[in-house]
Amino acid sequence: MQDNETVWLTRARKGDAEAFSRLIELYQRPVYNLCYRMLNDGGDAEDAAQETFLRAYKSMKEYDPNRPFPTWLLSIAAHYCIDQIRKRRMAVVSMEDLPYPEISDDAPGPESTISRKEEQGRVHALLETLNPTDRAAVVMYYWYDFSYDEIGETLSLSLSAVKSRLHRARLSMAQEWINQQPRAGTAERTRHGKAQSPAF
């Protein structure tokens, strides 16, 4: 697969659209997921992901082969989404109206769909509390297990800036979580007694 990718990359750098399509097949999911988590709208995420690949295709000659291709691709996607959010300042919409992309499931019953929607809603509410750059850092950290260095490289930030942003983002999300479920959180805590720190 790695060899194929290298071949596709080499051909794509020469302007071969077919080879680039192969790369899209490989990376459509992480790029789309990043766009969806950033923009929280299926249509906008599709548009942003398409635009990301279009921009990447046009800039293939500028791509440095020594740099990991997914990092470069996600960097384009993240910057595009950050710009989009800043431009439009997303309108506040009702949680019930939010569109959710279909997730393949072996037995998608109505209960699991509702539960998934609720889960998506909670994740969205958490991400919504963050500014666009912090949100991108969080998505890369939690969904793609990017290191601080990789996040810094992708978002053009220094290591200390990444740490500081993630620190701030986690605090903000934790506070949002507490505000969302004040009673549930307290009840949970009372039930289990001492809380365990995620630092351990």
Place this chain on the structure above:
Amino acid sequence: MAKLNHLPFEDWLLSEETLTQEEAGRLQEHLQGCEVCSMLALALSEVDRELRAAPVLPPVAGFVNRWQARLEAERQKLHRRQTFFTMLLSIGGAMFFFALLAIVLLPVILSPWPVLLALVYELTSTFSFVSVIGEALLTVLRALFDLFPVTQWAAIWLAFAGLGALWVVALHRLTLPRRIIT
């Protein structure tokens, strides 16, 4: 002041870095007595769990085909734009040229007689000048022809022809492509 009491512990909770044995002990001790920090610790662990459990969402099937269609549309759009600008440039250039021509020709169109008279005068002058030059050349040639006999003229012509041939051969030799030995 209350915030200051939570500061190192809050930082430790939010930081992903591993704590020393001593720091971990202090944090546990603090969490047992501090409701704010224990609530934060619980919330953080739940947020972490929630985010890590959330799947990587795929786009709707046919994403690559839609991208290819978009690329094609983009190319056509670019082509249309280029055609439009080329046409615009050509029409603009033509209009500019015609405008200049109109400015130059406007006096002629409005009153052609002075221009026509000037043209006739120029033509007559040129013709007279050419006639005078021709007469002068003929006189010089006649004088030269009378200066030498026919045999000497033939010899001079032959000498010039030989020099000309020599010049052509020399030029041909000099301009021959040389072989490059690697």
